[in-house]
Amino acid sequence: MNEPAKSAPVLRVARPTDNIDALVHFYRDGLGLELLSRFDAHNGFDGVILGGRGAPYHLEFTRAHGHTAGRAPTQDNLLVFYLPDATAYGEARDRMQAAGYAPVKSFNPWWDAEGVTFEDPDGYRVVLYNDSWKR
Template identity: 90%
Template sequence: MLRVARPTDNIDALLHFYRDGMGFELLSRFEAHNGFDGIILGGSGAPYHLEFTRAHSHTAGRAPTKDNLLVFYLPDETAYGQARDRMEAVGYTPVKSFNPWWDAEGVTFEDPDGYRVVFYNDSWKR
Protein backbone atom coordinates (compact mmCIF):
# COMPACT_ATOMS: atom_id res chain seq x y z
CA MET A 1 0.00 0.00 0.00
CA LEU A 2 1.30 3.44 -0.92
CA ARG A 3 0.06 6.59 0.76
CA VAL A 4 0.88 9.96 -0.76
CA ALA A 5 0.38 12.63 1.88
CA ARG A 6 0.64 16.37 1.62
CA PRO A 7 -0.49 19.49 3.43
CA THR A 8 -3.17 21.82 2.14
CA ASP A 9 -5.11 24.93 3.06
CA ASN A 10 -8.10 23.78 0.95
CA ILE A 11 -9.46 20.46 2.17
CA ASP A 12 -13.00 20.93 0.86
CA ALA A 13 -11.81 22.11 -2.57
CA LEU A 14 -9.46 19.11 -2.81
CA LEU A 15 -12.30 16.80 -1.79
CA HIS A 16 -14.30 18.09 -4.77
CA PHE A 17 -11.33 17.71 -7.15
CA TYR A 18 -10.23 14.21 -6.11
CA ARG A 19 -13.63 12.69 -5.24
CA ASP A 20 -15.98 14.30 -7.75
CA GLY A 21 -13.44 14.93 -10.52
CA MET A 22 -10.98 12.05 -10.16
CA GLY A 23 -13.62 9.60 -8.97
CA PHE A 24 -11.85 8.55 -5.77
CA GLU A 25 -13.79 7.41 -2.73
CA LEU A 26 -13.62 9.32 0.55
CA LEU A 27 -12.12 6.65 2.81
CA SER A 28 -11.76 8.71 5.96
CA ARG A 29 -12.17 12.23 7.29
CA PHE A 30 -10.89 13.55 10.59
CA GLU A 31 -10.99 16.85 12.46
CA ALA A 32 -8.92 18.23 15.31
CA HIS A 33 -6.72 15.13 15.52
CA ASN A 34 -3.61 16.39 17.31
CA GLY A 35 -4.10 19.79 15.67
CA PHE A 36 -4.82 18.44 12.17
CA ASP A 37 -7.87 18.06 9.96
CA GLY A 38 -7.69 15.72 7.01
CA ILE A 39 -9.17 13.51 4.35
CA ILE A 40 -8.01 10.21 2.89
CA LEU A 41 -9.17 9.23 -0.60
CA GLY A 42 -8.55 6.18 -2.73
CA GLY A 43 -9.72 4.02 -5.56
CA SER A 44 -11.76 0.92 -4.98
CA GLY A 45 -9.23 -1.87 -4.47
CA ALA A 46 -6.31 0.35 -5.52
CA PRO A 47 -2.98 -0.21 -3.73
CA TYR A 48 -2.64 3.51 -2.98
CA HIS A 49 -4.48 6.37 -1.38
CA LEU A 50 -4.04 10.11 -1.00
CA GLU A 51 -4.07 12.00 2.29
CA PHE A 52 -4.50 15.74 2.57
CA THR A 53 -4.05 17.42 5.95
CA ARG A 54 -4.44 20.93 7.30
CA ALA A 55 -2.49 21.92 10.39
CA HIS A 56 -4.38 24.43 12.51
CA SER A 57 -1.30 26.60 13.05
CA HIS A 58 0.41 26.29 9.66
CA THR A 59 -0.11 27.63 6.14
CA ALA A 60 0.72 25.07 3.47
CA GLY A 61 0.74 27.35 0.43
CA ARG A 62 0.71 26.29 -3.21
CA ALA A 63 2.76 23.84 -5.27
CA PRO A 64 6.34 25.05 -5.69
CA THR A 65 6.36 24.40 -9.48
CA LYS A 66 4.03 23.41 -12.31
CA ASP A 67 5.88 20.10 -12.68
CA ASN A 68 4.64 18.47 -9.44
CA LEU A 69 2.63 15.59 -10.86
CA LEU A 70 0.63 12.51 -10.08
CA VAL A 71 0.50 10.48 -13.29
CA PHE A 72 -2.15 7.85 -13.95
CA TYR A 73 -1.47 5.57 -16.91
CA LEU A 74 -4.79 4.71 -18.55
CA PRO A 75 -4.06 2.60 -21.63
CA ASP A 76 -7.73 1.83 -22.27
CA GLU A 77 -9.14 4.58 -24.52
CA THR A 78 -12.60 4.35 -22.92
CA ALA A 79 -11.26 4.65 -19.35
CA TYR A 80 -9.03 7.54 -20.41
CA GLY A 81 -11.96 9.37 -22.04
CA GLN A 82 -14.20 8.78 -19.03
CA ALA A 83 -11.55 10.15 -16.65
CA ARG A 84 -11.04 13.27 -18.78
CA ASP A 85 -14.78 13.81 -19.27
CA ARG A 86 -15.55 13.38 -15.54
CA MET A 87 -13.04 16.13 -14.65
CA GLU A 88 -14.49 18.48 -17.22
CA ALA A 89 -18.07 17.68 -16.18
CA VAL A 90 -17.41 18.93 -12.63
CA GLY A 91 -15.77 22.13 -13.86
CA TYR A 92 -12.05 21.49 -14.34
CA THR A 93 -10.37 22.59 -17.56
CA PRO A 94 -7.22 20.90 -18.85
CA VAL A 95 -4.00 22.90 -18.56
CA LYS A 96 -0.91 22.80 -20.74
CA SER A 97 1.75 20.61 -19.16
CA PHE A 98 5.03 22.17 -18.11
CA ASN A 99 6.75 19.19 -19.79
CA PRO A 100 5.26 18.77 -23.29
CA TRP A 101 5.80 14.99 -23.10
CA TRP A 102 2.57 14.64 -21.12
CA ASP A 103 0.50 16.54 -23.70
CA ALA A 104 1.43 14.10 -26.50
CA GLU A 105 -0.91 11.35 -25.28
CA GLY A 106 -2.33 12.79 -22.10
CA VAL A 107 -4.27 15.51 -20.42
CA THR A 108 -3.28 17.50 -17.33
CA PHE A 109 -5.49 19.09 -14.68
CA GLU A 110 -4.40 21.39 -11.86
CA ASP A 111 -5.85 20.89 -8.38
CA PRO A 112 -6.83 23.84 -6.13
CA ASP A 113 -3.35 23.87 -4.56
CA GLY A 114 -1.54 24.08 -7.91
CA TYR A 115 -0.41 20.43 -7.98
CA ARG A 116 -1.13 18.61 -11.20
CA VAL A 117 -2.67 15.29 -12.21
CA VAL A 118 -1.98 13.71 -15.60
CA PHE A 119 -4.13 11.09 -17.26
CA TYR A 120 -1.84 9.43 -19.77
CA ASN A 121 -3.45 7.34 -22.50
CA ASP A 122 -0.76 4.67 -22.70
CA SER A 123 0.80 1.99 -20.52
CA TRP A 124 4.08 2.09 -18.65
CA LYS A 125 6.58 0.53 -21.03
CA ARG A 126 9.42 -0.51 -18.70
Protein backbone atom coordinates in the same frame (compact mmCIF):
# COMPACT_ATOMS: atom_id res chain seq x y z
CA MET B 1 11.39 -24.37 -2.14
CA ASN B 2 9.48 -21.27 -3.23
CA GLU B 3 9.41 -18.29 -0.94
CA PRO B 4 5.95 -17.20 0.23
CA ALA B 5 4.46 -14.40 -1.82
CA LYS B 6 5.00 -11.04 -0.24
CA SER B 7 2.26 -8.44 -0.27
CA ALA B 8 2.90 -5.41 -2.37
CA PRO B 9 3.23 -2.28 -0.27
CA VAL B 10 0.47 0.29 -0.23
CA LEU B 11 1.61 3.75 -1.30
CA ARG B 12 0.24 6.76 0.54
CA VAL B 13 1.00 10.16 -0.92
CA ALA B 14 0.48 12.69 1.85
CA ARG B 15 0.71 16.44 1.61
CA PRO B 16 -0.54 19.51 3.40
CA THR B 17 -3.22 21.82 2.11
CA ASP B 18 -5.18 24.90 3.05
CA ASN B 19 -8.15 23.73 0.94
CA ILE B 20 -9.41 20.31 2.08
CA ASP B 21 -12.96 20.71 0.78
CA ALA B 22 -11.79 22.02 -2.61
CA LEU B 23 -9.41 19.06 -2.92
CA VAL B 24 -12.20 16.61 -2.07
CA HIS B 25 -14.21 18.08 -4.96
CA PHE B 26 -11.24 17.81 -7.34
CA TYR B 27 -10.10 14.29 -6.43
CA ARG B 28 -13.49 12.70 -5.63
CA ASP B 29 -15.91 14.44 -7.99
CA GLY B 30 -13.42 15.19 -10.76
CA LEU B 31 -10.88 12.38 -10.67
CA GLY B 32 -13.35 9.79 -9.37
CA LEU B 33 -11.53 8.67 -6.23
CA GLU B 34 -13.55 7.61 -3.21
CA LEU B 35 -13.46 9.47 0.10
CA LEU B 36 -12.12 6.69 2.34
CA SER B 37 -11.72 8.60 5.58
CA ARG B 38 -12.07 12.04 7.09
CA PHE B 39 -10.78 13.29 10.43
CA ASP B 40 -11.00 16.56 12.36
CA ALA B 41 -8.84 17.89 15.19
CA HIS B 42 -6.68 14.77 15.37
CA ASN B 43 -3.57 15.97 17.22
CA GLY B 44 -4.04 19.41 15.66
CA PHE B 45 -4.74 18.16 12.13
CA ASP B 46 -7.81 17.87 9.93
CA GLY B 47 -7.61 15.59 6.93
CA VAL B 48 -9.04 13.33 4.29
CA ILE B 49 -7.90 10.12 2.64
CA LEU B 50 -9.02 9.39 -0.93
CA GLY B 51 -8.45 6.38 -3.14
CA GLY B 52 -10.16 3.22 -4.21
CA ARG B 53 -11.13 0.48 -1.78
CA GLY B 54 -8.46 -2.18 -2.10
CA ALA B 55 -6.29 -0.07 -4.41
CA PRO B 56 -2.54 -0.16 -3.68
CA TYR B 57 -2.42 3.62 -3.25
CA HIS B 58 -4.29 6.46 -1.63
CA LEU B 59 -3.90 10.19 -1.15
CA GLU B 60 -3.96 12.00 2.17
CA PHE B 61 -4.46 15.74 2.48
CA THR B 62 -4.03 17.39 5.86
CA ARG B 63 -4.39 20.85 7.34
CA ALA B 64 -2.39 21.66 10.45
CA HIS B 65 -4.19 24.07 12.73
CA GLY B 66 -2.35 27.39 12.83
CA HIS B 67 -0.14 26.66 9.81
CA THR B 68 -0.29 27.66 6.16
CA ALA B 69 0.62 25.07 3.55
CA GLY B 70 0.75 27.31 0.48
CA ARG B 71 0.74 26.27 -3.16
CA ALA B 72 2.76 23.81 -5.21
CA PRO B 73 6.38 24.89 -5.61
CA THR B 74 6.42 24.28 -9.39
CA GLN B 75 4.13 23.34 -12.27
CA ASP B 76 6.00 20.04 -12.61
CA ASN B 77 4.77 18.50 -9.33
CA LEU B 78 2.68 15.67 -10.79
CA LEU B 79 0.59 12.64 -10.05
CA VAL B 80 0.32 10.55 -13.22
CA PHE B 81 -2.46 8.03 -13.79
CA TYR B 82 -1.79 5.67 -16.69
CA LEU B 83 -5.07 4.74 -18.39
CA PRO B 84 -4.31 2.48 -21.37
CA ASP B 85 -7.97 1.85 -22.20
CA ALA B 86 -9.20 4.63 -24.51
CA THR B 87 -12.74 4.48 -23.12
CA ALA B 88 -11.59 4.72 -19.47
CA TYR B 89 -9.24 7.57 -20.42
CA GLY B 90 -12.03 9.48 -22.18
CA GLU B 91 -14.42 8.96 -19.28
CA ALA B 92 -11.81 10.20 -16.77
CA ARG B 93 -11.03 13.27 -18.88
CA ASP B 94 -14.72 14.05 -19.39
CA ARG B 95 -15.50 13.60 -15.66
CA MET B 96 -12.81 16.16 -14.77
CA GLN B 97 -14.24 18.66 -17.24
CA ALA B 98 -17.83 18.00 -16.10
CA ALA B 99 -16.69 18.76 -12.54
CA GLY B 100 -15.51 22.18 -13.77
CA TYR B 101 -11.80 21.61 -14.36
CA ALA B 102 -10.26 22.73 -17.64
CA PRO B 103 -7.10 21.07 -18.96
CA VAL B 104 -3.86 23.03 -18.62
CA LYS B 105 -0.77 22.89 -20.81
CA SER B 106 1.76 20.61 -19.19
CA PHE B 107 5.09 22.11 -18.12
CA ASN B 108 6.79 19.10 -19.74
CA PRO B 109 5.34 18.65 -23.26
CA TRP B 110 5.82 14.87 -23.01
CA TRP B 111 2.57 14.60 -21.03
CA ASP B 112 0.54 16.47 -23.66
CA ALA B 113 1.41 13.92 -26.39
CA GLU B 114 -0.90 11.17 -25.09
CA GLY B 115 -2.48 12.78 -22.07
CA VAL B 116 -4.20 15.68 -20.47
CA THR B 117 -3.15 17.64 -17.39
CA PHE B 118 -5.36 19.26 -14.75
CA GLU B 119 -4.31 21.53 -11.89
CA ASP B 120 -5.78 20.99 -8.43
CA PRO B 121 -6.80 23.91 -6.17
CA ASP B 122 -3.32 23.95 -4.57
CA GLY B 123 -1.50 24.16 -7.91
CA TYR B 124 -0.38 20.51 -7.98
CA ARG B 125 -1.03 18.75 -11.24
CA VAL B 126 -2.63 15.47 -12.22
CA VAL B 127 -1.93 13.87 -15.59
CA LEU B 128 -4.33 11.39 -17.15
CA TYR B 129 -2.15 9.51 -19.63
CA ASN B 130 -3.71 7.34 -22.33
CA ASP B 131 -1.06 4.63 -22.43
CA SER B 132 0.39 1.94 -20.21
CA TRP B 133 3.61 2.29 -18.29
CA LYS B 134 6.14 0.18 -20.17
CA ARG B 135 9.04 -0.26 -17.76
